[in-house]
Amino acid sequence: MGNVNINKLDISYDTTFILNQLDLSIEDGEFIVLLGPSGCGKSTLLNAIGGLIDTSGGSIHFDGKDVTWTDPKDRGIGMVFQSYALYPTMTVEKNMSFGLRIAGVEKKIIQEKVNWAAKLLQLEPLLKRKPSALSGGQRQRVAIGRALVRDASIYLFDEPLSNLDAKLRAELRLEIKKLHQKLKSTMIYVTHDQIEALTLADRIAVMKDGIIQQLDTPYNVYNKPANLFVATFLGSPGMNCLEGRLSKKGGGITFISSDILIDVSDYQFINSPMEGQKVTLGVRPENIVVRGGCEQAKNVFSGMIELVEPMGSETLIWSKFSANQTLSHCVNSDQIFTKGDSVQVQIEVTKCSVFDTETGFRI
Amino acid sequence: MLSISPTNLKFASKRASSIQMQWGRIGIYGFLLVTALFFLLPLYVMLVTSFKELDEIRLSSIFALPQDVSWDYWKVAWSSACTGLECNGLQVGFWNSVQILIPSVIISVMFGAINGYALSFWKIKGANILFACLLLGAFIPYQVFIYPLIRVYAEIGIYGTLTGVVVSHVIFGMPIMTLLFRNYYSTLPIELFNAARIDGAGFFKVFFIIMLPMSTPIIIVAVIMQVTNIWNDFLIGLVFAGNDNLPMTVQLNNIVNTTTGERAYNVNMAATILTSLVPLIIYVASGRWFVRGIASGSVKG
Numbered sequence: 092m093g094n095v096n097i098n099k100l101d102i103s104y105d106t107t108f109i110l111n112q113l114d115l116s117i118e119d120g121e122f123i124v125l126l127g128p129s130g131c132g133k134s135t136l137l138n139a140i141g142g143l144i145d146t147s148g149g150s151i152h153f154d155g156k157d158v159t160w161t162d163p164k165d166r167g168i169g170m171v172f173q174s175y176a177l178y179p180t181m182t183v184e185k186n187m188s189f190g191l192r193i194a195g196v197e198k199k200i201i202q203e204k205v206n207w208a209a210k211l212l213q214l215e216p217l218l219k220r221k222p223s224a225l226s227g228g229q230r231q232r233v234a235i236g237r238a239l240v241r242d243a244s245i246y247l248f249d250e251p252l253s254n255l256d257a258k259l260r261a262e263l264r265l266e267i268k269k270l271h272q273k274l275k276s277t278m279i280y281v282t283h284d285q286i287e288a289l290t291l292a293d294r295i296a297v298m299k300d301g302i303i304q305q306l307d308t309p310y311n312v313y314n315k316p317a318n319l320f321v322a323t324f325l326g327s328p329g330m331n332c333l334e335g336r337l338s339k340k341g342g343g344i345t346f347i348s349s350d351i352l353i354d355v356s357d358y359q360f361i362n363s364p365m366e367g368q369k370v371t372l373g374v375r376p377e378n379i380v381v382r383g384g385c386e387q388a389k390n391v392f393s394g395m396i397e398l399v400e401p402m403g404s405e406t407l408i409w410s411k412f413s414a415n416q417t418l419s420h421c422v423n424s425d426q427i428f429t430k431g432d433s434v435q436v437q438i439e440v441t442k443c444s445v446f447d448t449e450t451g452f453r454i
Numbered sequence: 455m456l457s458i459s460p461t462n463l464k465f466a467s468k469r470a471s472s473i474q475m476q477w478g479r480i481g482i483y484g485f486l487l488v489t490a491l492f493f494l495l496p497l498y499v500m501l502v503t504s505f506k507e508l509d510e511i512r513l514s515s516i517f518a519l520p521q522d523v524s525w526d527y528w529k530v531a532w533s534s535a536c537t538g539l540e541c542n543g544l545q546v547g548f549w550n551s552v553q554i555l556i557p558s559v560i561i562s563v564m565f566g567a568i569n570g571y572a573l574s575f576w577k578i579k580g581a582n583i584l585f586a587c588l589l590l591g592a593f594i595p596y597q598v599f600i601y602p603l604i605r606v607y608a609e610i611g612i613y614g615t616l617t618g619v620v621v622s623h624v625i626f627g628m629p630i631m632t633l634l635f636r637n638y639y640s641t642l643p644i645e646l647f648n649a650a651r652i653d654g655a656g657f658f659k660v661f662f663i664i665m666l667p668m669s670t671p672i673i674i675v676a677v678i679m680q681v682t683n684i685w686n687d688f689l690i691g692l693v694f695a696g697n698d699n700l701p702m703t704v705q706l707n708n709i710v711n712t713t714t715g716e717r718a719y720n721v722n723m724a725a726t727i728l729t730s731l732v733p734l735i736i737y738v739a740s741g742r743w744f745v746r747g748i749a750s751g752s753v754k755g
Contacts, residue, residue: 138648141652163648170648170649174645176646176648176649179668180664180667189653189663190653234649
């Protein structure tokens, strides 16, 4: 079992709060990713769950049991660190079995567990090697193996892939995902990499300044961001933000930026907007679609291409639509565009996000 | 032509720089040679004098080689030179020094390692103040402590015993040993310590199973420092050891500074070399360990 309940958790150094009144509850078997920029408190939260730093207030419960002041070793957790933290003087085998040896588990059982984890992570040929004779990816696999051997109900990952190169990172990401599907245990994973977050998580907790901004499925976090921070933090290439106000004149609802008018009647507002409300319209580059011909459709604009950024599978284009509106939009990389061409695009309003400019919240 | 000239230029500059480097190298070696000679000269004088007869010492130049090499004076220095009333040579002091050295080095290095480990990983409240106090101890001269320590030792009955000297060496070695180990441990990633804690190891298990095996380079440095310091110590040995346990340095002083009779320079020189032999051997034997880093491989690479 691996439920985690965090109630009103405070963590402060001297007088500065790193985490303030944080609540988070994690279901058994869930893969939670804590995502945020550096300094947002995500690693602090993970360390608090692991019992590696003292809390200043609030409580942490595992399966209903209060573990706020329990020693890390008694929490039933396994942890993987960014710098691998392998014991340099021990072989891979000894590294993986260390926890069990400390706990005084029978030799036969230790052997079985180590072999099981080694097989799972394809570490069998490396068991007799020292960490210094391993590559980065192998070291991180050993670190994961060491956590697995402990038979924990909750696994904590502290930016485990940050030190690896892009290709290895993608490989190991896949392995972690497979591992979660196989073991079905609770995993809490800290990262600043949105791709890792989106691919791995059941739910993502986006954090900033020690506060969880949004806790939701990857789909919702990406497509229905709760506020401007989440909207701009996720997505690469980043979201276009247009500032303006709403007008309800003439039946529908119109978004008016300085020299651009967008009909947002089809957008699903959470709260009914007010006349003249100052809002920010967030449009992801993939929601601005190139339209050929001159169909009479809503929200079609023509602009001039200023910059073309090929990104392999797709191409990002920066086009100028009016005197002070330059937006980025994606096109299939098969389509050839060059600087100076004119282009006609449609903004898909239903897939946009509208935020109150003052509060930053989605409306 | 255009494609050739830059290559030529490159060669020319390379040649110029290599000639410069050669001259620089000659300068460096020259300087090192002169410095080495300067420092080796006293050793040379001691060595040749220790083999000469007294008459020869008086008559010839101090740099001259001995006419016939004789080990007699070394034997005298070792086994029959007079240190006050007894005439058993330096050997008594040597064994006393060994008896003082071994427990003092082991205990003080051990204490330093545990202190350094506790201070850098188990961040308790006020750890920094504690560390500052300990460091302050390193700056207060020994002499200040001597009288209070004598009183304390007399009170608990270890004044003038082997235990008294060993305890003193451990106390006086503590600040520098702690500093040494604390600085070394603070370069190790805290994650290593966290990983061990999650794996279930407590204070001493983390120390003995994880940290200590990684500390070989710094332990060697610490041992070298302590062996040299304790072997060369004069004051603590003189004050706290008592007549039966006087270390080699004190015995040497007693041999050299006898006020009666003829000064046996050859014996004195031999005795001095014998006394300084232990730290010398330690330096020569452990030189290669200085550079080794054991921690490589634990962190990213």
